[in-house]
Amino acid sequence: MTFDLNALQADYPLLFEGLLVTLRIVGYSIVFGAIGSVVLCMGKLSGKGPGYRVAVFIIDFFRTIPEVVLIFWVYSCLPLLFGLRMSAEVSGVVALSLFVAANVAEILRAGILSTDRGQLEAAFSLGTPVTTIWRRIVLPPALRRMLPNFVNFLTELLKASSLLSTIGVAEMVYQATVLGNETFAYLEFLTAVAVLYFLLIFPLSLYVRYAEGRHTKRISR
Amino acid sequence: MTLNAGSEVIRCTDVVKRFGDFLALDHVSTSVHAGEVVCVIGPSGSGKSTLLRTMNGLETIDSGEIDILNHRLPGPRRELETIRRRVGMVFQNFNLFNHMSVRDNLVLAPMSARKTPRAEADASAEKLLARVGIAEQIDKYPAQLSGGQQQRVAIARALAMQPEIMLFDEPTSALDPEMVNEVLDVMRDLARAGMTMVVVTHEMGFAREVGDRILFMADGQLLVDAPPETFFTAPSDERQKTFLSKVL
Amino acid sequence: MGLFDELIEASGGRYIRAGLTMLLVGAVVLGLLSVNWPIVKGLDFAVLWQFRWALLQGLVMTLLLTAAAAACGIFFGTLLAILTQVPFAPARWFAIGYVELFRNTPILVQVLWIHFALPLVSGVNTSAVVSGVIAIVLQASAYFGEIVRSGIRAVPPGYWEASDALGIPRTTRWRRVVLPPAFRIMIPPFVNMTISFFKASAILTVLQVGELMTVSTRIANAVFKPIEILTVAALIYFVFGYAISQSTHWLERSLAKREGR
Numbered sequence: 001m002t003f004d005l006n007a008l009q010a011d012y013p014l015l016f017e018g019l020l021v022t023l024r025i026v027g028y029s030i031v032f033g034a035i036g037s038v039v040l041c042m043g044k045l046s047g048k049g050p051g052y053r054v055a056v057f058i059i060d061f062f063r064t065i066p067e068v069v070l071i072f073w074v075y076s077c078l079p080l081l082f083g084l085r086m087s088a089e090v091s092g093v094v095a096l097s098l099f100v101a102a103n104v105a106e107i108l109r110a111g112i113l114s115t116d117r118g119q120l121e122a123a124f125s126l127g128t129p130v131t132t133i134w135r136r137i138v139l140p141p142a143l144r145r146m147l148p149n150f151v152n153f154l155t156e157l158l159k160a161s162s163l164l165s166t167i168g169v170a171e172m173v174y175q176a177t178v179l180g181n182e183t184f185a186y187l188e189f190l191t192a193v194a195v196l197y198f199l200l201i202f203p204l205s206l207y208v209r210y211a212e213g214r215h216t217k218r219i220s221r
Numbered sequence: 222m223t224l225n226a227g228s229e230v231i232r233c234t235d236v237v238k239r240f241g242d243f244l245a246l247d248h249v250s251t252s253v254h255a256g257e258v259v260c261v262i263g264p265s266g267s268g269k270s271t272l273l274r275t276m277n278g279l280e281t282i283d284s285g286e287i288d289i290l291n292h293r294l295p296g297p298r299r300e301l302e303t304i305r306r307r308v309g310m311v312f313q314n315f316n317l318f319n320h321m322s323v324r325d326n327l328v329l330a331p332m333s334a335r336k337t338p339r340a341e342a343d344a345s346a347e348k349l350l351a352r353v354g355i356a357e358q359i360d361k362y363p364a365q366l367s368g369g370q371q372q373r374v375a376i377a378r379a380l381a382m383q384p385e386i387m388l389f390d391e392p393t394s395a396l397d398p399e400m401v402n403e404v405l406d407v408m409r410d411l412a413r414a415g416m417t418m419v420v421v422t423h424e425m426g427f428a429r430e431v432g433d434r435i436l437f438m439a440d441g442q443l444l445v446d447a448p449p450e451t452f453f454t455a456p457s458d459e460r461q462k463t464f465l466s467k468v469l
Numbered sequence: 470m471g472l473f474d475e476l477i478e479a480s481g482g483r484y485i486r487a488g489l490t491m492l493l494v495g496a497v498v499l500g501l502l503s504v505n506w507p508i509v510k511g512l513d514f515a516v517l518w519q520f521r522w523a524l525l526q527g528l529v530m531t532l533l534l535t536a537a538a539a540a541c542g543i544f545f546g547t548l549l550a551i552l553t554q555v556p557f558a559p560a561r562w563f564a565i566g567y568v569e570l571f572r573n574t575p576i577l578v579q580v581l582w583i584h585f586a587l588p589l590v591s592g593v594n595t596s597a598v599v600s601g602v603i604a605i606v607l608q609a610s611a612y613f614g615e616i617v618r619s620g621i622r623a624v625p626p627g628y629w630e631a632s633d634a635l636g637i638p639r640t641t642r643w644r645r646v647v648l649p650p651a652f653r654i655m656i657p658p659f660v661n662m663t664i665s666f667f668k669a670s671a672i673l674t675v676l677q678v679g680e681l682m683t684v685s686t687r688i689a690n691a692v693f694k695p696i697e698i699l700t701v702a703a704l705i706y707f708v709f710g711y712a713i714s715q716s717t718h719w720l721e722r723s724l725a726k727r728e729g730r
Contacts, residue, residue: 043489046482047474051489064664064710065703066671068682073703076695083505113473118316120472122375125277126382127306130479132333138476141320155573162575166675173577177585186585194574194582201573279472298479 007185008192015192018175021089022161025171028093029157033100040105045112055105062102067160071095075167092164099160103153111146112138148211155201155208162197172196228255230386230417231276236285238271238441245271246282247441253386258418260428260449263438264464269421272438273388276419277308290385306334309379313391315371317363323350323374324359327381334382342381349377353407369400373407380411387411389420425468429453437461514697520688527684528705531670534605534680538666542609543659549614550621551643564614571611576669580604584676597676605673609666616658620651653724660717664710671706681705 008015043055062070075091078084086094115138123133165174176193180186231253238246245268253259261269274280275287278294278301287294292304318326327346331337337345350356353373355366363371372392379387389408393401405427412418412431422428428435428449435452437445439460445452453469456462477485517524552564571579584600595603624647632642671682685702689695 042485045477046486047477049486051486051493054493061707065706066668068671068674069703069706073699077699080508080696081505082503117472118312118314121279122316125305125310126330127302127334128330129333136329137318159575162577187589190582190586194578197574197578205573
């Protein structure tokens, strides 16, 4: 058996449609997940009370259970429990949004808490108003420090989105397996999909490595 | 705003501070008057920095009383903020805002806390930087400056709030030896201009020359409170003698 | 009170907490109002007891896969990491290319490729379990290899120079000088990676390899009780995953004690 590029020729538009679905779902989950992450992060930073405890549990829970389990649960249990009708794609967005919210909340919290104590001491001792402390002293450097972590998580999210093929969302992997089943050209389609993912993810990984390398260099000096 | 010369601006009464089992401040009582320069010296771990940090509420206390500019600490949050605006602090590690230019370091607090207009804050920043001798560095970032220059920016930043009291927490300890003097010169000028200063320091020469009073601390206790001449020439306490024999 | 606590309180911590509590109450009320009560009343968790042995078997399979991924990952990962440091360039390129390939594609794609595409190339058909194990071990090697590689880079250069200066033989240098402190640094990322593979093992459900997720979906479909089975499966995953994540504290403490710190 050899690799037969002709097998791809007729059907590659479907793969690109799958790519668009992947990107669309990832985009929506980032938007909804980001909103959730800010609420969860505030909850965890607030330090005590019921909101704190629930936020900690939600963050731990959705960071610990496997993404497939989350996706299956949202797809097959949520509609039953609430008597809803949800398409596979909507289920996917809901599941990935929860995944994003929990993980990004943790990145935000860690980034904010890594603020140098001296910066806070100086800001306090000048009597700087609290809003200014957040807006000018805590958040800008914290967000810059977090950028590699965000990008790293984006690579995880892109990889996790492939799991939506298991509930029948017509993203890249789903298209590849369907085309594979039809034509038996598994080798060609699965390889093509692997290449597409690699092209999406590898540049992001390179950036993360570059940024983290710069960071360790700064620490060791 | 000027203070009546000689009026009491800081009073600490029976201040106790614990870190877990460690007694950092052991019933410390003292006071500082307007216009005075008080130098706090002692071995490391003696509680001198902790004492200084209680004076603007960066460190809370376990018992005792602290009154700054006629306000009891810790008061309500708003009051604490107001007190801190009237008390400047300079840190061992400068604690400049590294992501901001020197100018922004100086204008941030006046513009946000005092609602000083931009132009006025800028002009005052330029004047202060000229006063500490680094007017030409105004548009640089802290990382582009030497340690001595950074510490002078930090002093100027504290002065930008026009404080009535300045607290210095080992301001020259993190500096290379050749940069110590440029910072001490700025502090000397401040003292001459009549600023009320509390200085935690290891610079015995500076303490002797500029200080009105020397406080000696060891093991969380305030052991000696004396004028420099008496302090250095006629030590009264055993631990003070041991300490002086090591540093002089 | 720490500076951050002061910042949070000064930022209206009280109001944030009150707001979050209200949000929480609102969410619970909304949930209770919109939930499909007939379904909830009909929930029958006894079905779990009925299938307890099957579920237990699935859990054991999941834990075995996790252990295989961690053990093989650390072993082959270390070999790969050493390969990235050897002077022979093609070996280095192979190691780096391998790690990047597996780290930058989804494990699902790798699993499918190994099960459906690889036999077309190799001519050898592998069973689902074998494909699954191959995939998870190959990927674990890449990820653990990356951890080992950065762990080795974190060993102070003085260690290399000192062992060169002392004329310590190459294998002794690796075994006694470089790897022990490197592994010490790597413990937290190792534990995190083990959790990742604990989670990743559930992906093998696409090949039906008989781990917890496969068993759960099978039962859920057979008796049509997805809510009971999948919810409990999620909780089992959470409990075990959380336990692994907590083990890092314990590991660190016992290591620190041994080193007399």
